[in-house]
Amino acid sequence: MSKPIKKPKGKAKRSVKALDAVTLEVIRNALPAVANEMAADLQRTSYNMMIYEVRDFCTALIDPNGELISQNVGGVSHFVADLGVLIVDGMKRYGAKGFKPGDVIITNHQAVAGQHLNNVVIYMPYFYKGELLMFNMVRAHWIDIGGTSTGFGAGPQVADPWFEGLQLDQLKIYEGGILNETLYRVIKDNIRFPESSLGDMKSQMAACRLGGRRMDELFDKYGRDTILAAIEQIFRETEQKCRNVVAKLPDGVYEASASIDDDGVRKGEPVPIHVKVTVKGGGMTIDLSGCSLERKAGINSRTLAGARVAYKALTGPLDPVNEGSFRALDVIIPEGNIMMARFPAPMAGWSAIVPTVVDTIVAALAKAMPGKVPAGHHGLLGGAVVFFGMHPKTNKRFVVQSLEGGGWGGRPYEDGESGTVSVCQGDVRNGSIEGIELKCPVMVESRALRRDSCGAGKHRGGLGIDMEVSNLVEGHWNFEQTRRTKCPPWGLWNGTAGDTGAYLLKLPGESVFRETSGARLPVPVGAHAIVRTGGGGGWGNPLERDPERVRSDVREDLISREAARDLYGVVVGSDFSIDRAATAELRKQRQGTDQSGRNGERGS
């Protein structure tokens, strides 16, 4: 194992003159507004549902030192990390004088970018009065980048980046405003949906230019020095805000563990996740050294996202993001760790384990902030619905894509939400049934909540989903999914675990669904597939749940009468009334018997 690397500390302070409160506040509001406007523009003009529905992109302003000036909020939470390294690398390649106005750089190379190749980064240098002051950047998920990358990206079996798709390493697709036709042709000829992806590239560039125009207006109005001073002050103040939150937690070392069933290649061999969080005087160190070493399967990455998403969620979930949001956080991930993998380790499913990592960090801190930490959520990137093929009538390729959410954990004061995307996804929307059917030759038979998929607790978890799809033409299913059957969404403070997700398939002529997995699985017309997502863990002892709420859950058919009796000790009659005497008796019997949930003090 190589020497642990640490996130770089803040740069040397620029000389900051006193800023008046109004100017500072105005600039504080304006910077995120620029990134958000870039995001809105991209989303409305993009060509693929990964951008307009899954919002699998981010827009950002980054200074030449790689520090994050501002970023949009809304899309995929795990994009909150790993942007600055691209600029640091670009500056190294080209030098500070190597950029000129009109340059557009395209990159997705995993040695630095550290994510699946579908995430293509476009950035443009921003000059004000001839001085390079920042970069406008858009990272966005292209629907295809060649190789086996179609749809949500390639699966864990993809052995290396060449298999996965086209690698672009800090190349100028435009230089001084002139298109590099050769590079453009290479890209166009090596991806499956060039209209879509090159359309998206155009949208990414337009968003960067828009960011540039907005920054011009700001610089014109307030002047270079004021803006730069304000940015530095905003960083410092944001850092202080986060420190203030962490300072309220008891100092100490908090640990938790989880696991993924396997890496998708070496079946049955779990991928361990272990986190160690040290809280000391307002500072926090998240050490992921205890997680698996890099694997020979595409679930590696180079990312600080796991730590950053958790930290952000706990310190200031509703505040805009900037470099200051993470200055009081140290992240330790050794080289060669599954989340600090070395090129050419495969990264096609780079984000698969990140939601579980985030949740494990959150769980580790349950004891430190018991009033704010929910039980475990489904912990996966959602139930991916991916079916693709060629329509026999139109001879056009189609891809069905949707992400189905799962259950979230019970909370210290209320139940968890059902059917919602993971902690690494924010404003990510499923495909509407009608929209899917309008565009693709399938029928969605049902999208339904799964009764009893929730963990039991004083506050129960949310429910998972079953999405059933039948295909009207032959095609291929991608049934690749990280699984957590051995480490289901955990309960907290004696709540029980939620159920886990799966893929099920029923071929024509078969009468029952069976569990399945695999990539590019060909199916004939008339097959039925179920994409199943897990439920959330329960919070607190189920025997303490208000019997009225248990009754209501039975009435709503969210839990069965059996679950009411066996898990909650509540006897609900056929007329949905509570048998008070039987309930009291049952609960008395159960008191003191062991519940299986994880509490805040221990890992599993």
Next chain:
Amino acid sequence: MIVVAIDIGGTFTDLIGFDDRAKRFVEAKSLTTPAHLVQGIIDCIRKSGLAASAIDELIHGSTIAINTLIERKGAKTGLIVTKGTRDVYAIGRGNRPEAYNLLFHRHRPLVPRHLTFEVDERIQAGGAVHRVLDHASLKAACAALKAEGVEAVAVCFLHSYVNPDHERLAGEAIRAALPDTYLSLSHEILREYREFERTSTTAVNAYIGPKVGGYVKSLNANLGGTGFRGDLSIMRSNGGVMTPEVAQERPVAMMESGPVGGIIASARVGQALGLPNVISFDMGGTTAKASLVRDGEPTMAPGYYVGGYASGDPVMVPMIDVVEVGAGGGSIAWIDDIGALKVGPQSAGADPGPIAYRGGGTEPTITDANVVLGRLDPDNFLGGQMKLDAAAATDGIKKKIADPLGMTAIAAAQAIVEIGINKMSLAVREVSVEKGYDPRDFTLVASGGAGPLHVLAIARELHIPQVIVPLFPSHFSALGMLLADERHDFIRTSYADLASLDFEQLVTVHEEMAKEAMAGLRHAKNAELQVHLDIRYVGQEFALSVPVTLAQLKKADHRAIRLAFDRLYEHRYAHSSPDEAVEMVNIRLAVVGKRPRLKFPALKATGKAKPVRTRKVYFDDPRKASVAPVYKRASLGAGAKVAGPALIEEHGTTTVLFPGDICKVAASGELIIAVKAAT
């Protein structure tokens, strides 16, 4: 002719009437009585001195629809859906807009799961029947809903926007089985694809239907009892009005009927002054709202989320596009834990209100800051009816803001106002710059009690050269209702490549929609039809509404339509792809029944403007007050000129002119202000 508009807001019920023959306005204001809204209206008419029997037309806007939804005080509602989609309403789109919030909340369905029933039926995306409607499962659902005693039923079947036959059949069965329940069929409310949004919109309609529909019915009946024999119209979110009959069927259309009045008024005032491009800016006690009017037409949005995008209920009925920010007169200034000065979104509201109101408020607000800066006269607030406590406001700002930040109370007050101005400017930017419009090409029309107070600062911030303060700025919504036309919006999802579009079929759809639209139209003689096609590049999700003519559809002129799309796209997003294939998603039809235009009286010239007194007012320099003359608006005749710095007071608001601003009174009564360019 006597036309009267009554706008029920949260606090006040406003009445404005206009007597066409006498060329006279009538105004009245009374406190809103939520428990007796109908009586409140009748009382307000009585207060105005108008005889109900003399009123020819009465236009009414009310918050009852939105309040019924927000306060969750609607009917016990059942929902009938396609087999397999029972949970579509609860699952929604599965998203979490607050990306880092572990304790986020999703929308809360209005119908519980046990009142949601699946019926075996299925229509395919193209409209073909895949499984015929199973009457047995429908019957069972009706029986269960009847046993539960629901007051309203919503029906939403998959793809009913293209083939509504099954919904119609279900509707007949439900009407037969539950004759007294309120029924909403999704295709009658919204013929657009996306089942969750359509279900939500239909459920909202059913949920508020019995109460709001009952209210409209009762209003109509009770007005009859007062001798009123004129036409009653109800204001709707699209900026038009509808008959009480339509309102009873589609109460969801009157959700935002209040705020849009002011936007219609802005459009009309602008047009009358030869200014077709205006931005309406309305600032009240808790929020500020901005909306863009181009070529005399307000901008439309396809729908919105009641209660906010993160956890609100989607209501996809066309409404005037409004951007709202949490900055109003009552917005509270505070210092966060790192010492940054913030304004809003918390508001002191009307109760306890700003410190200066002496109603128990302890937190400094934007209104307090204006009092401290001398821009609001403590002795002449609401025409002197309410005395403001300037000393308390100064003291509050000093203690809570100025001292902790180490500044003077004046400087702190100025900072509070400026941060508020900045927030409001972002709203104005959002309706203009972000849609590809340069605010410098627009005139800002200010309304609301706090609008004229801040509008010139906002104009400066955005380099807007001209500002209008209209007549009745604090009753502007009611004024807009007086001027609104009848309007119905229809939409049909019709998905096809533009190049291979069956225009004949489209013209047939257009005819169907137009027929339906004209049937319920009161002002059918003076009707105007506007057609839009929602078009996008193949592969995109978001479409642009492109205005087209019926002649273009009849001629199958896809080239002209294509060109219009590319141009609109280029304008909005600064790039376009004329070589790429485009597809059509929806056809939209707006039918506008023009109401007769009212001719307001001209203002008399009364000579040179004379100030009633002077005040010390702080503008840009917190160290030095300027001496500003104070004018009574009522005393300003046509052609009068006022140069800033100056204050122009009227009953509900004060217009603050900054040094260098020049105000001229139009013959029709508006204050037209040339903004001094920022230096």
